[in-house]
Amino acid sequence: MMFDVVVVGAGVEGSATAYDLIRRNRRVLLLEQFPLPHNRGSSHGQTRVTRKAYPQPFYTEMMNFCTEQWTQLQEKAGDVLYRQIGYLALGEKNGRFLQDNIFAMTQHGAPFAILSPGELREKFAMLRYPERIGGVLDREGGILMSDKCLRALQRLFVENGGVIRDGEQYQSLTPGEVIHVRTNRGEYQCRSIVFACGPWANKVLSTVGLSLPLKPMRITVCYWPELNPGSHSADKLPPFFEENCCDGHSIYGLPSEEYPGHVKLCLHHGPDIDPDKRDACDYLWTVDLLKDYVSKHFPGLVPTPSVVESCIYTNTPDKNFIIDRHPKWKNIVFGAGFSGHGFKLAPAVGQVLADMALDEPVRYDTSHFRLSRFGTGVGQAKL
Missing domain, CATH: 3.30.9.10 (D-Amino Acid Oxidase, subunit A, domain 2)
Known part of the structure; x- marks a missing residue:
């Protein structure tokens, strides 16, 4: 089955990315390894803090949008x-x-x-x-009602034509202009893929030759x-x-x-x-x-x-996000290391990941989030 974008991980960052993509009239598949809803990762629970007060101005800028x-x-x-x-x-x-x-x-x-x-x-x-x-x-x-926020993103994603496959675990891919994605249940094709896998990011990204400082x-x-x-x-x-x-x-x-x-x-x-x-x-x-x-x-x-x-x-070592593209395959995009303050910023993160997946201009300065800030050799691709 062919999609414009496959998003791996249905936590808040992946769900926000999928929702942003579907609003751009793309054909999108959202994969989640656990049956939904679940409490095994970082997006569950009833409440999260939301704030514009940040020591880093680039987060405050993003929070105006969020x-x-x-x-x-x-x-x-x-x-x-x-x-x-x-x-x-x-x-x-x-x-x-x-x-x-x-x-x-x-x-x-x-x-x-x-x-x-x-x-x-x-x-x-x-x-x-x-x-x-x-x-x-x-x-x-104030307060975000986090469980409700996540359910709303996923429900509106589906209502707008998105496809969710939960209880389905990503296993590997074959890169190229068309990416072949394999799961424990089948195989899909897409033009780009976004990984938003939370604490499982390195386990998943190892399949594309990446290791992040997480x-x-x-x-x-x-x-x-x-x-x-x-x-x-x-x-x-x-x-x-x-x-x-x-x-x-x-x-x-x-x-x-x-x-x-x-x-x-x-x-x-x-x-x-x-x-x-x-x-x-x-x-x-x-x-x-x-x-x-x-x-x-x-x-x-x-x-x-x-x-x-x-x-x-x-x-991450500096508590800032990692949002970047694979150094060899630009249609492989990833977001990770949200360091306990990413939930509130999911709408902006989703927008940036969607921009990257579609190879469109990114709305924010993402230099703060590039993997390369940790030095040469970090996350080096071996694929």
């Missing part, structure tokens, strides 16, 4: 996908982290407010931080009970992030939303893993670090989580 796209998707889906309740960046009041966020948002016209330590304490009385800690409030940040990491997702139910609800506390604050690691969290009376608060770090054996590791130390953090800074929460789940990050 915020519009999530809003449009919400209208087309007829469901609540995006709740604009703000986002809070926490850091030293004159420190580089907050200053970089302010610079990026100013450069790209994103609305924000600077909170002094006193203003932070007054506005968010449930938090207890030292007097040196201030904040930047991103007014257009580290899958198990993230422990913890939910902490409120002592006073409703005290940390979405109308009182936005999603938040503090950089390098917990034994050198960052913290992120969301208000009481997924589990009634529980705040989602997680370490932005974890042990390296094999994605097929993500729980075969020591991760309890991450919970211990979080217990100490909650005790110090969230006096309105019980400092022991009552719900513990897991997710997978796939990190």
Whole structure:
């Protein structure tokens, strides 16, 4: 069967790519190794943080587009996908982290407010931080209902003529002007292929002679009970992030939303893993670090989580994405290493991957995402 593009991986990046392609009236096949829906990768779960506040201006630029796209998707889906309740960046009041966020948002016209330590304490009385800690409030940040977002992308993709084959595992390909793609169920032909395989990226990309500097990491997702139910609800506390604050690691969290009376608060770090054996590791130390953090800074929460789940990050050395073409076969395109902050950016990532797959002009400066930034020999093709 012949397609214009085959997309391998139906997480949020692959699904956004497939949806972008189908809106350009291309014939598209979306392959997923697991039966849908599933919770084995990086795109599952009820909520994700969305924000324009970034230390890197190129992400803020992309988020201007993504915020519009999530809003449009919400209208087309007829469901609540995006709740604009703000986002809070926490850091030293004159420190580089907050200053970089302010610079990026100013450069790209994103609305924000600077909170002094006193203003932070007054506005968010449930938090207890030292007097040196201030904040930047991103007014257009908020929450993405991630499971709903993913389902909406896939449903609209199919309604517009796209084909999804789930429970079907990619195995290999023969490159050329027409690519022959083999799976455990059959064979397809396409003019280009996009790999968006999350923590399985290197396993899959090895079939085209590539090895990327990626580290899958198990993230422990913890939910902490409120002592006073409703005290940390979405109308009182936005999603938040503090950089390098917990034994050198960052913290992120969301208000009481997924589990009634529980705040989602997680370490932005974890042990390296094999994605097929993500729980075969020591991760309890991450919970211990979080217990100490909650005790110090969230006096309105019980400092022991009552719900513990897991997710997978796939990190690059610099925590920026890899979005590129195969060095030999330009119709083989890949996106990987979304490093725990890629969900919100999926509409822009999907657009870039679609541009590359169709050999059309790319809408953004992608020099930040090229594989070559890691030096010669990294990811060298042997095919």
